[in-house]
Amino acid sequence: MKDRWTIHATAAFGLEAVVKKECEDLGFEGVRVEEGHVLFEGGAREIALANIALTVADRVEVEVVRFSSRDFDSLFDRIYWIPWGEILPEDARFPVTAHTVKSKLASPSDIQSIAKKAIVEKLKETYYRDVFSEEGTLFPVEVRIRKDLCQVLLDTTGEGLFKRGYRKEKGPAPLKETLAAGLVKLSYWTPDRPLFDPFCGSGTILIEAARMARRIDPGLDRDFLAMAWPWVGPDVFKEIRRDRMARIDLDQKLDLMGFDIDESVILKAVKNADLAGVKEDITFVPKKMEEANLRENFGIVISNPPYGKRLEEDREAEALLRTYAQIHGRLRTWSHFIITPSKDLEEWMGREADRRRKLFNGGLETTYYQFHGPDPGLFR
Structure with missing residues (x-):
């Protein structure tokens, strides 16, 4: 199981530069912008820190793979060859969503179906079983294809980062x-x-x-999906929270x-x-x-x-x-x-x-x- 990833902090249109500056201020390495995503390199510590400390990003995702794909066969093959058994526990819930823009593969529902099938087939090979209950920890998978470049991502956040936890009362037309x-x-x-x-x-x-x-920090008082993942876990989040609390x-x-x-x-x-x-x-x-x-x-x-x-x-x-x-x-x-x-x-x-x-x-x-x-x- 690798311990370094390309991490994505997603950003609303017009706010990419602000999120980029935040990532640089947090000391992340290789910070760059791609189409509404701010990318940087890191492992479990950076995943935890980004979720807890970023104030303007929408969510934090890890990139599993990227490749060029113009047909469904290559899409299936490339996703199938990912070592999913190292990423997903046997009982993992892994719903798949798909988005496509200006690409030969233009049907999100077909992309979603093929990606799901490829993951299941790989897990069958890994865990020696034909049926998966998907009753355990949640690992949302996103397949993004833009101009035939496919990225497979895992959402580490869960509910969007705008969910700070303090806004129980809302006025008319609330601002995120x-x-x-x-x-x-x-x-x-x-x-x-x-x-x-x-x-x-x-x-x-x-x-x-x-x-x-x-x-x-906005994420000091809430939970994130990656806290329950075996290769990230709660301890790194506790450590980051302790360090960031000392800054108040x-x-x-x-x-x-x-x-x-x-x-x-x-x-x-x-x-x-x-x-x-x-x-x-x-x-x-x-x-x-x-x-x-x-x-x-x-x-x-x-x-x-x-x-x-x-x-x-x-x-x-x-x-x-x-x-x-x-x-x-x-x-x-x-x-x-x-x-x-x-x-x-x-x-x-x-x-x-x-x-x-x-x-x-x-x-x-x-x-x-x-x-x-x-x-x-x-x-x-």
Whole structure:
């Protein structure tokens, strides 16, 4: 059984560079980007560390093999020749999913069926039996084919990495925790600067920012599939958790504030922050955005303003964003990082964004507008 793998941290469109930087900061080797995946080399320790510490990635997978395939015979043969008995226990559950893009093998269901058959045939040879109960540990297998390049992957994570465990209460149109973390990472916010979310909802952006400032890894309080795998196991996860817990910073002073007009949503945000261990770090206020009396103190706004799915809702959301631009967008020392499907924000802000990034929020194409304020260091 090999102890080194090519490991994939999957990333949402537009966030690959952020995940790459995280992987480099964690000390992973050979970090590179391929079509929504950030790849690096490692073994059990790197699998555990990636699952526990990555804040923006969606999941962590290990690459079993990659090869070129343009017909089903070669697909079967190459998957069959993998030493599956070294990877899968005799009672393993190994559901197979398939995805194909711009390839001669264009039917996911046929790819899935053939891959499953190839694995079963190999396991028959290894374990000397014809039927497998598949009642044991879960090993999800993914077959990805893009432009005839096939990759066979194992999902080490289970439930997506956005499942931090703290968000029991959700507001309308909740922002995924991994995307919220990505917005913070893409901003200029640092823990010594004020952070304000005028449309905070259930508090996800502020909670993610506070946990980053406190150096609380997102995966400290949850389980992962690979913890039950014989060639990874729970001990390495315990060791990594112990090391990462020692990094937590309880002394950092934070100035984080969130407004939302809906008091019931604010109560949800407070509960979520409490579960996340950062309740004391964030002030949540049930007020309209325009009631915030912001001082010129080089603060940062990161926000996901509401948007409408119907025409009337859309007009209301547009009016809200226009009001924000008129009131807070004119602050001279503040920086504004706003994710919205609106194409008119720059017009309302009265300036071009310093940067724009296309991101998808809940399947909706949005733009992350970045309006940079002055560097506070120049005024010290």
